[in-house]
Amino acid sequence: MRRYKPLFTGRRDNFSIFEEAVIDTRNYNNLLRAIFKKCESKIKNRNLSCKEIIAVLNENFSFLRVIFELEKIDKNNPEYKLGLNSGGTDDDEFNSIYLFMNELCREYFNKFLDDYITFLIRIIDHELIHRNQAIRMKSKEIISLVFRDVENLQKYVSDKLEAMAFAFMIVEESRYAGWTDKEIAEGLKTLKSPSPIFIEYTHHFENDTELKKTLLKYIFMYLDLGVNQ
Numbered sequence: 304m305r306r307y308k309p310l311f312t313g314r315r316d317n318f319s320i321f322e323e324a325v326i327d328t329r330n331y332n333n334l335l336r337a338i339f340k341k342c343e344s345k346i347k348n349r350n351l352s353c354k355e356i357i358a359v360l361n362e363n364f365s366f367l368r369v370i371f372e373l374e375k376i377d378k379n380n381p382e383y384k385l386g387l388n389s390g391g392t393d394d395d396e397f398n399s400i401y402l403f404m405n406e407l408c409r410e411y412f413n414k415f416l417d418d419y420i421t422f423l424i425r426i427i428d429h430e431l432i433h434r435n436q437a438i439r440m441k442s443k444e445i446i447s448l449v450f451r452d453v454e455n456l457q458k459y460v461s462d463k464l465e466a467m468a469f470a471f472m473i474v475e476e477s478r479y480a481g482w483t484d485k486e487i488a489e490g491l492k493t494l495k496s497p498s499p500i501f502i503e504y505t506h507h508f509e510n511d512t513e514l515k516k517t518l519l520k521y522i523f524m525y526l527d528l529g530v531n532q
Contacts, residue, residue: 325467325524328431329475335424338363347415356412357404367400369427374403386411386419390426398434400427421479425472432468460507461514470521473498484526491519 345359353373360371374388382388386408393399402423411419459465473496477487480497490496494505501522508515 325470325521326432326435327525328428328435328471331428331431332424335427336420338367339420339423343415346412348413350413351409353404353406353409356409368397369400369402371402371404374405376405383407385422387423387426390430392430392433392437394437398437400430400434402426425475428475429468429472432471433464436464436467457507457510460504461511463517466514466518467521469500469504470518471525473501473504473518473522474525476500484528488523488526488528491522 342359342363346356351359357371357373364371376383376388380388383405384407386404388403388405390403391401393401460469474484474487476498477490477496478484482490482497487496494508496502504514504518
């Protein structure tokens with residue numbers, strides 16, 4: 304399984320099919336938000352247990368093959384405070400998407416904060432891009448899992464499949480921060496962005512100039528500037 308978090312990754316070869324087009328999953332967002340809205344009426348302020356919350360989510364998201372699982376994690380782990388340990392796309396016949404939640408998600412879902420739902424939608428969007436990549440490549444070749452550490456992080460962010468998915472998230476984060484697409488494009492010229500993900504990526508540009516070109520190209524292709532419709 305290919306996981307997104309801070310971080311698992313797999314490797315797929317033959318990327319050329321994506322050189323001229325990015326995969327845009329924004330059309331799913333209204334549907335995803337509507338499903339979460341349906342879940343809200345069954346979860347918010349009801350003081351449900353984590354298992355009960357996960358059951359409600361899976362009941363409503365199963366038709367999209369988006370699966371929520373409860374997973375224990377050390378409370379000192381940085382991902383604990385997100386209520387989400389990681390997300391992943393399986394290499395089964397459905398390219399099922401998994402969100403591995405921890406016990407803190409109970410607090411967020413009980414309040415059903417809009418910012419938290421937006422965050423989860425971005426994670427699902429990221430995995431939907433990987434699902435579509437797998438479908439278009441007609442390949443089940445998702446090989447190794449690489450845990451995040453200083454040595455492997457550069458390899459992870461340099462992966463073109465990840466760069467495409469993260470480029471989408473960078474654009475959505477920037478829009479959510481109130482930037483117009485024109486402002487996003489202008490900011491990229493001087494490597495300025497309100498997106499925490501973009502800021503993280505800039506730390507790796509010095510070691511990989513090709514990564515810089517690839518990421519910026521994908522970001523521009525996701526922007527609605529009247530040239531890549």
